[in-house]
Amino acid sequence: MLFRAEITVKLKDGMLDPEATTITKALKHLGFECRSLKQASVFELEFEADSRQNATEVAQGMCQRLLANPIIHDYSVVLE
Amino acid sequence: MLMKIAILRFGGSNCDLDVQKALNNLGVHAELVWYKEVLEGFDGAIIPGGFSYGDYLRAGAIAARTKIMQSVQEMAADGKPVLGICNGAQILSESNLVPGTFTLNQYPKFICKWVKLLKIGRSPFTSLSSEVVKLPIAHKEGRYVVPPRLLKELYENDQVVFKYVDDKGCPTSAANPNGSQDNIAAISNLEKNVLAMMPHPERASEKRLGSLDGNAVFESMIRYIKSL
Numbered sequence: 001m002l003f004r005a006e007i008t009v010k011l012k013d014g015m016l017d018p019e020a021t022t023i024t025k026a027l028k029h030l031g032f033e034c035r036s037l038k039q040a041s042v043f044e045l046e047f048e049a050d051s052r053q054n055a056t057e058v059a060q061g062m063c064q065r066l067l068a069n070p071i072i073h074d075y076s077v078v079l080e
Numbered sequence: 081m082l083m084k085i086a087i088l089r090f091g092g093s094n095c096d097l098d099v100q101k102a103l104n105n106l107g108v109h110a111e112l113v114w115y116k117e118v119l120e121g122f123d124g125a126i127i128p129g130g131f132s133y134g135d136y137l138r139a140g141a142i143a144a145r146t147k148i149m150q151s152v153q154e155m156a157a158d159g160k161p162v163l164g165i166c167n168g169a170q171i172l173s174e175s176n177l178v179p180g181t182f183t184l185n186q187y188p189k190f191i192c193k194w195v196k197l198l199k200i201g202r203s204p205f206t207s208l209s210s211e212v213v214k215l216p217i218a219h220k221e222g223r224y225v226v227p228p229r230l231l232k233e234l235y236e237n238d239q240v241v242f243k244y245v246d247d248k249g250c251p252t253s254a255a256n257p258n259g260s261q262d263n264i265a266a267i268s269n270l271e272k273n274v275l276a277m278m279p280h281p282e283r284a285s286e287k288r289l290g291s292l293d294g295n296a297v298f299e300s301m302i303r304y305i306k307s308l
């Protein structure tokens with residue numbers, strides 16, 4: 001079966017995010033005040049799997065083995 | 081038998097030839113090994129700097145998952161010395177060969193400058209090094225991050241090898257170029273035979289480069305190989 005997954009990888013809460021700080025400042029220059037700002041990487045994938053459960057496991061495997069670094073990242077998987 | 085050190089090359093590696101020249105200057109045979117080749121018959125390995133795979137995803141992430149890195153894991157498990165410099169250090173952390181990770185600098189920009197480093201503890205890569213050395217850094221993702229509970233263990237196990245310091249040898253925040261935790265610039269594995277360092281010793285290996293301090297890292301590594 002073909003599955004579509006959306007994987008989001010973002011920095012763990014409390015991790016310093018220098019890019020987000022810079023973006024927040026740039027928004028401020030444009031008149032937008034943000035109390036907080038987080039950025040994340042989103043991966044949209046299509047792949048074959050035997051079942052929904054299998055597809056979830058495959059996507060989580062991708063995160064654990066490559067897409068996320070467990071020291072600094074949290075990730076979430078949404079299957080369509 | 082003649083000592084042979086491997087210098088790994090990935091797409092986007094650089095300073096590989098500089099490392100080779102530094103080793104040759106010390107009378108050691110060093111071979112460049114493309115990542116698709118077989119890593120066999122070497123007494124030690126060095127992963128040089130650069131921007132392997134364009135630093136896509138995270139610096140070092142893609143190179144860390146190549147087949148040749150499995151051979152590096154085996155070399156490390158055999159107790160042979162493995163040195164990662166800059167991008168090489170990022171590859172070693174992405175390979176879980178050293179604890180923690182190197183991520184985007186606190187000020188998210190590429191930095192290229194000379195730094196002072198204080199030697200901490202005992203490492204086979206610094207046995208011949210002075211207490212304070214001067215080496216260049218050149219990176220955008222060099223901020224060392226490690227979970228706080230692990231940091232304590234790193235000190236207990238003597239795994240912190242170099243720290244960024246000021247002219248007086250103090251690890252101040254002003255002397256910290258990238259926001260690294262505890263000013264850490266180089267970290268080793270528990271067994272000490274794997275070292276990940278952000279500064280470039282090969283760029284301080286000849287008088288005309290401005291410092292000779294980097295040679296001590298290679299000389300220490302060579303001495304360690306001879307002791308095995």
